Each structure stands twice: as structure tokens, then as C-alpha cells.
Amino acid sequence: MPGPGYRFVGQEERDNVLEVLDRWQAGREAFDDPGEGVMVRRFERAAATRFGAAHCLGVNSGTSALVAALVGLGIGPGDEVIVPGYMFVASIASVLHCGADVVLAEIDESLTLDPADVRAKITPRTKAIMPVHMLGAPADMTALRALAAEHGLHILEDCAQSAGASYRGRPLGTLGAAGTFSLNHFKVITALQGGFVLTDDPLVFQRAYSFHDQGWFPYRRDHGEGDPLLGMNLGLGELHAAVALAQLGKLDRILERVRAVKRRLVERIGDLPDVRRRTLHDAAGECGTFAVYVFEHAKHAQDVAGRIGAKPLSDSPTHHYGSLPALAAFGRGDRSVVPFRAPGAGRWPRDYERGALPRTDDILARSVALATGVSDGYLGAGFGVHAGSSEAEIDEVAREFRRAVTGTRTV
Numbered sequence: 001m002p003g004p005g006y007r008f009v010g011q012e013e014r015d016n017v018l019e020v021l022d023r024w025q026a027g028r029e030a031f032d033d034p035g036e037g038v039m040v041r042r043f044e045r046a047a048a049t050r051f052g053a054a055h056c057l058g059v060n061s062g063t064s065a066l067v068a069a070l071v072g073l074g075i076g077p078g079d080e081v082i083v084p085g086y087m088f089v090a091s092i093a094s095v096l097h098c099g100a101d102v103v104l105a106e107i108d109e110s111l112t113l114d115p116a117d118v119r120a121k122i123t124p125r126t127k128a129i130m131p132v133h134m135l136g137a138p139a140d141m142t143a144l145r146a147l148a149a150e151h152g153l154h155i156l157e158d159c160a161q162s163a164g165a166s167y168r169g170r171p172l173g174t175l176g177a178a179g180t181f182s183l184n185h186f187k188v189i190t191a192l193q194g195g196f197v198l199t200d201d202p203l204v205f206q207r208a209y210s211f212h213d214q215g216w217f218p219y220r221r222d223h224g225e226g227d228p229l230l231g232m233n234l235g236l237g238e239l240h241a242a243v244a245l246a247q248l249g250k251l252d253r254i255l256e257r258v259r260a261v262k263r264r265l266v267e268r269i270g271d272l273p274d275v276r277r278r279t280l281h282d283a284a285g286e287c288g289t290f291a292v293y294v295f296e297h298a299k300h301a302q303d304v305a306g307r308i309g310a311k312p313l314s315d316s317p318t319h320h321y322g323s324l325p326a327l328a329a330f331g332r333g334d335r336s337v338v339p340f341r342a343p344g345a346g347r348w349p350r351d352y353e354r355g356a357l358p359r360t361d362d363i364l365a366r367s368v369a370l371a372t373g374v375s376d377g378y379l380g381a382g383f384g385v386h387a388g389s390s391e392a393e394i395d396e397v398a399r400e401f402r403r404a405v406t407g408t409r410t411v
Contacts, residue, residue, distance in 0.1 A: 004189040004258050004289070004387040005371045009243075009252050016242035039241040040218070044196070046248055051171045053179075053198035055205035058236030058244075059212055062160040062182025065195035066094035068234060069178040070128075071289050072199065073154050073209030075100050077128035081156070085321040085360040086313070087132040091158050092327060094340045100127070104321055106359045109294055110369070111313070112139035114359070128154040133162035134319075134383075135369060136188070136287030141167045145321055155274050156180070160195075161374075164251045164300035166285035173198045175189030178192045178208075179355055184241070186243065188254060188287055191240040200309040203227070215218040239350070254354055257387045259288035261394060265385055266291055271400045272405045274300060278367070289373035290381055293405075298365040300392035300405075304369050307404035308383040314364035316379050322354030322361060370401065 020039055040058045042395035048056040059065050076079060076097035083091050086107045095102045104342045106117040118129060130146055131139035150365070160167070161180050165172045178201070181187075183194035197268025199205050206226035209218045215231040217224030236244070247254075266277070269291075294314025295301040298312070305309045305311045317323045326337040331352035335341050355361065371384030383401075385394050 001376055002186045003188060003190050004254050005101075005188060005247050005250070006019040006185065006386045008254055012152065012246035012249065013243045016246050017239055020238045024222055030228055036238060037219075039238045039245060040236050041352075041379055043241040043245040043248065045235070047196055048198070050251070051173055051179075051198055052250060053174050054200040055198070055202070057199075057205060057208050058214060058241055059197065059234045059239075060236055061193060061234075062180060062184065062187075062195040063094060064212065064234040065197045066090055066156075066158065067098060068208040068212045069156055069180050069197050069199070069204070070094060070098045070100070071211040071229070072197070072206075073156060073177055074202075074207070075154070078125065080123060080125045081128045081130055082113075082126060083130045084132050085296050085357040086135075086319060087130075087158065087321075088160060088362060089318045089324060089328050091130060092159075092321070093322070093338075094212060095130070096330065096341060099152055099341065101125070102327075102348070102352075104357055106357050107361050107363060108279065108359075109363055110140065110281055110359055111135060111136065111292065111363070112137070112281070113144060115140055115147060117359075118144065119265060122147070122151055122153075124213060128155060128156050128177075130156045130158055131176075132160075135278075135279070135292060136162050136165055136374070137290040138167040138172055138285055139258040139273070139281050140281045143174065153384070154178075157163040158185050160187065161289070164238055164255045164288055165287045167282050168285070172285075174200070181245075183244050184281035186374055188258075188289060188373070189244070189251055191236075191244035191247065192310035194236050194244055197245075218283035219389070227381060231326065238288060247253050249407075254373075254387065255287060260290040261385055261387060261389060262291055262372035264391065264394050265370065268395050269401055272402065275405060287373065289371075291370040291372050291384070293368050293370070294363065295366045295368070301366045301368050302343070304401075304404045305310060305380075308364045308368075310368060310370075310377075311380045312365050312384045313367045314361060319379055320358065320360075320364055321352060324352070327352045328354075343391040370397070 157179040162181035183191040213235040
């Protein structure tokens, strides 16, 4: 099961879905409105309350959440957004499709944005910093928020992999101008598809809402305060919202179990030569969906990954900037890889080729992730445990990893 939410699907999800279907059946003779959007609004209100945000907007994917949030923040042609070299491709694609330019920045051994490199990448055109809370753990939000305040920049948190995580007691997604989440099957909670945006800013919410729903003002009003926009149709469906609402109610229980599984696995693995655990900016606040080990040497990491049937994090085709040939082509000036993107006033060419971020390349080549809640072989975490693993199963995975690291048959 890719994400822990799958394992917790039960009667609550079924009841919510049936409630939607029953309402549709009862209202099928309605002339105008059979009640579409009821479950979406229930989910939005519940998510806003759970995360402590003034506004929540449900959308049809995490990618749509990013695009709607960027529109909400007024980011577009001529602007730059600083994005880490380790992310998911949607973090980059959403910026480019909004007409803005991506500035890649290094990560550190937390696998999130290195604030020192972010500072070095700020220019007069920088409009926002996008921390991507990779593999369920927060970026250094103290340093990034200080940078944003110093330079008058927006922070847009990409929380696709970190629903329910926190930083120093505050939920991720509420520490910047906006936060975006995914509900697909590889995430902490799932609706199979979907996503949502959190923000406290009423104008950001209005613009994001209008863009996601054909230019309507919230909630489908003809008039309101804010900016009239020509929008699109990026809305969350009622059936997905029904599942998402049930999953949201289980989020704390899911995180409790996943964190316990990771804790036992890490304890059983213990200390190992020439390898250390990933840096965590808030160990108590992470989701616990992955246990990442950073090796001293890339060759050691590659050998260990091969023994357990995994791969170093640098080998992901959609999470490492250097594995995105379309991005590299765009940097060389090929606009065909980003449909509708016209030549603009940026600094071109831009170096998006592998090697542009040497520290990121090095760290990812030396890192191996063990699944402790989310299993995603494409990302590299195709070996490990899950929310349903028994203590005996966890202990065996720990022994196998120790054997792989030490190169011995017994530990």
C-alpha cells in the first residue's frame, strides 16, 4: 500500500461516499442544484479547523493546489520563485506554467532548502520562496521566514508529502502566505486524487478560488471583494471530498501509528559505521513516513541500495532536478516543453542541467530512504515497513538493512 491512509480506509469513507450518492439520488429531479459541493465545503471547513487556517480551498490535485496558490499570490511573468533541487516535478512545473521563472537552490542534509543558498539566489525579481517539506519533514522555517521578511518575499509551502507535520508546534502549511497539499495515493492521507490550499489571506484565497472555479467569487458569488479573474475548473469532486473528509478525521491516528513504526525501526537499526540519519529540523514534528540514511560515500549508498532492492535518492526520475530532461531543455531555451509558455524577459539560458547544484547531487547520491509509512519505489523508498507491520517484521527489516550496510550475513 503506497501511503498509510490506504490502510486506514474503512466504514467512515464508505458512509461518506454513500451519503453523497444518496443525496444525488434524492435530488436528481432538482431543476438547478442537486447539492453539488456540500461534501467539499465540509472537508474545507474541517481542514481549516484541523490545521488552524482561516481559509481552505479543495482542488483536484496537489499540482492544481500549487497553481491556484501561485495565482492567489499574484506570481507570474517576470517573477522568480526559489525552489529546491529536490522536490517533485510539480513544484517546478507549476511555477513555469504560471509564467514565472524557477531559480533552483541547494538542499542540505535535511533534504530541504539550504537557507544559505536561498539567500545567495535572491535577486530583485524574486517574488517567493517555496520550501518543499520532503519525505514528511519540515524545512528550516525559522531561517526561511527570516529571509522572506528581510526581503519582502512570499513563502509558499509545498506540503504534499507532509500532511499533519508541524514545525515548532505550528502545522506545516500555515507558516507562510499559503500552503499546498496533495491527497493522492502516495500521501499520508488519501482521496485517490485531490489536494487543497491553506491561507490566512482573504485576497490570496479569493484569487485562488476564482482561478480554480471559472472566475466566480467565493462561494460561487457573482460579485465580491478582490480581483475578477478568468478562471479554470480545478475543483475537488464530491466523491473525493467524501473520502478526504473521513481520512482527515483519522490523520492523528495515522501519524501516531506511522511514527511508532519508524521509531521502532530506527531503534532496531541503531548506529552503523559511515552512515548517519538525515538531519531533522523538528524531529517531534515530522510525519515519520520515511527513515533516511546519509552515507559518507556514494558508492556505499549505491551498494546498500542494490542489496535491499532500493536506489539512492538521486536516481528518482521526477524528484531530482537533474533527472528532468524537459527542465534542462527549457533552461537551454526550448519553450516547446512548457506548452503556452512564450519567450519572456528572463535571464536565459538558465542552468538546469545535472551538476548545477553540486551539493544537492552529492547529498542525494549518498542518501537511501527506507519506507516507514509511504512506499514509493519510484522515489527510491521501495524497501521498508508500513503502518501495518508487526514488531517481528520491523525487526527483520532492521536486521536486513544492517546486514546490507555492514556487508555481513549476521549482525
